[in-house]
Amino acid sequence: ExxxxxxxxxxxxxxxxxxxxxxxxxxxxxxxxxxxxxxxxxxxxxxxxxxxxxxxxxxxxxxxxxxxxxxxxxxxxxxxxxxxxxxxxxxxxxxxxxxxxxxxxxxxxxxxxxxxxxxxxxxxxxxxxxxxxxxxxxxxxxxxxxxxxxxxxxxxxxxxxxxxxxxxxxxxxxxxxxxxxxxxxxxxxxxxxxxxxxxxxxxxxxxxxxxxxxxxxxxxxxxxxxxxxxxxxxxxxxxxxxxESENYRLSKLVEGTDPEKAIRDLIMAEKALKQKIRKMELQASLCSCGDDASGGSSNLDTSAVFSDFDLEGITSKF
CATH class of the missing domain: 1.10.840.10 (Ras guanine-nucleotide exchange factors catalytic domain)
Structure with a gap:
């Protein structure tokens, strides 16, 4: 049926x-x-x-x-x-x-x-x-x-x-x-x-x-x-x-032998993720500025723009 x-x-x-x-x-x-x-x-x-x-x-x-x-x-x-x-x-x-x-x-x-x-x-x-x-x-x-x-x-x-x-x-x-x-x-x-x-x-x-x-x-x-x-x-x-490796990683997080280390790892992972997001937001902002400066043209070499900025240094200050 x-x-x-x-x-x-x-x-x-x-x-x-x-x-x-x-x-x-x-x-x-x-x-x-x-x-x-x-x-x-x-x-x-x-x-x-x-x-x-x-x-x-x-x-x-x-x-x-x-x-x-x-x-x-x-x-x-x-x-x-x-x-x-x-x-x-x-x-x-x-x-x-x-x-x-x-x-x-x-x-x-x-x-x-x-x-x-x-x-x-x-x-x-x-x-x-x-x-x-x-x-x-x-x-x-x-x-x-x-x-x-x-x-x-x-x-x-x-x-x-x-x-x-x-x-x-x-x-x-x-x-x-x-x-x-x-x-x-x-x-x-x-x-x-x-x-x-x-x-x-x-x-x-x-x-x-x-x-x-x-x-x-x-x-x-x-x-x-x-x-x-x-x-x-x-x-x-x-x-x-x-x-399999991800499941094992999660297993160690949810029931680890060292709870303090697990918490520290989570905090560090969150910090790294926030920094990555900040970096992406900055890149998007620079792209937007470049488009405005060129009148909406896509001919701007954004890699050249990014090379003038120390993105890691900037984002680390946030």
């Missing part, structure tokens, strides 16, 4: 402070449908291209759906990190972290292992994992759930716990594609195509076994209703994302 018409979605994607249980449930359902839509388009031919592709650029061209699935994973994880690290107040930061764990609970219940692991990587990221004080303020039951899911979907021992978990589930579900891509890489790199000049059917069988497992999880989520506006937003980069 279609839950939307024209226009833009009003869903508060990047304001988790206003999310209620309804928003959490809605978003979990829509991101699951979004993930499944891309995953279900992966074909055996595309998987074979992934095995044989020699470079990332080649994989991007020959394996568009696999590339999209991987990108969705990374974007979603980074979005979660950004949502946490941008909260200046401890109470709001804890609230967002709790909301993301609630979202993880919904995703896990929908068998969306793709986005579940993506959110787990949010909490394992360097920027978030260091927020010890914030973690301590999360409800014990939610912290316990987070640890439980980490164990069930653990990557240790070649994803043994994850494999045991997914093999006990009934579709529909959205697997974590990274497990299969890792398997394919090992099969391809560890087995020659030919043995004594003959086709290595053992390698072919191992690749086929991975392909069959990927294909068996194409059962659709018939119980979930599609919201077209939210799906459009998810497809068109609705997530607010900062770079």
């Amino acid at each position: 279609d839950g939307g018409g024209g226009g833009e979605s009003k869903f508060p994607f990047n304001d988790l402070l206003v999310w209620t249980d309804a928003e959490v449930s809605t978003f979990a359902a829509q991101i699951t449908l979004h993930n499944f839509s891309t995953y279900s388009k992966i074909t055996p031919k595309e998987i074979m291209h992934y095995v044989k592709a020699k470079s990332a650029s080649e994989k991007k061209i020959l394996c568009p759906n696999i590339t999209k699935v991987v990108q969705q994973f990374n974007d979603f994880s980074n979005w979660g990190t950004t949502m946490i690290c941008k909260q200046c107040l401890s109470q709001e930061r804890v609230s967002v972290m709790s909301t993301l764990i609630s979202l993880l609970q919904e995703l896990f219940s929908l068998n969306n292992l793709h986005s579940s692991l993506s959110l787990l990587s949010t909490f394992s990221s360097a920027a978030v994992a260091r927020l010890k004080t914030s973690f301590e303020q999360i409800e014990p039951s939610k912290r316990a759930f987070l640890e439980d899911v980490k164990e069930r979907l653990s990557h240790l021992s070649s994803y043994k716990a994850y494999r045991d978990h997914i093999h006990g589930l009934n579709p529909p579900l959205v697997p974590y594609i990274g497990v299969y891509l890792t398997d394919l890489t090992f099969v391809n790199d560890g087995n020659p195509d030919l043995l004594q000049g003959l086709i290595n059917f053992s390698k072919c069988y191992k690749v086929a076994r991975v392909i069959v497992e990927i294909q068996q999880y194409h059962t659709p989520y018939v119980s979930l209703t599609t919201d077209r506006l939210i799906q459009w937003a998810l497809t068109n980069a609705c997530f607010e994302n900062e770079t």
Whole structure:
């Protein structure tokens, strides 16, 4: 079914402070449908291209759906990190972290292992994992759930716990594609195509076994209703994302080991920004004066005008 018409979605994607249980449930359902839509388009031919592709650029061209699935994973994880690290107040930061764990609970219940692991990587990221004080303020039951899911979907021992978990589930579900891509890489790199000049059917069988497992999880989520506006937003980069380095910088600011240094850095940054603004205002003023002097002509060499002024010296006096 279609839950939307024209226009833009009003869903508060990047304001988790206003999310209620309804928003959490809605978003979990829509991101699951979004993930499944891309995953279900992966074909055996595309998987074979992934095995044989020699470079990332080649994989991007020959394996568009696999590339999209991987990108969705990374974007979603980074979005979660950004949502946490941008909260200046401890109470709001804890609230967002709790909301993301609630979202993880919904995703896990929908068998969306793709986005579940993506959110787990949010909490394992360097920027978030260091927020010890914030973690301590999360409800014990939610912290316990987070640890439980980490164990069930653990990557240790070649994803043994994850494999045991997914093999006990009934579709529909959205697997974590990274497990299969890792398997394919090992099969391809560890087995020659030919043995004594003959086709290595053992390698072919191992690749086929991975392909069959990927294909068996194409059962659709018939119980979930599609919201077209939210799906459009998810497809068109609705997530607010900062770079990994910026998130880490923000993390150190909001929960630093040296609060006085953090405050000093903010004051210095504000001072530098004000100085830059003053400099730009002065440059604009000089441009305006130059235009007036030339009767509005644009022939004035403003670089020559600026060279006569020590802009750094002038602005430093403000």
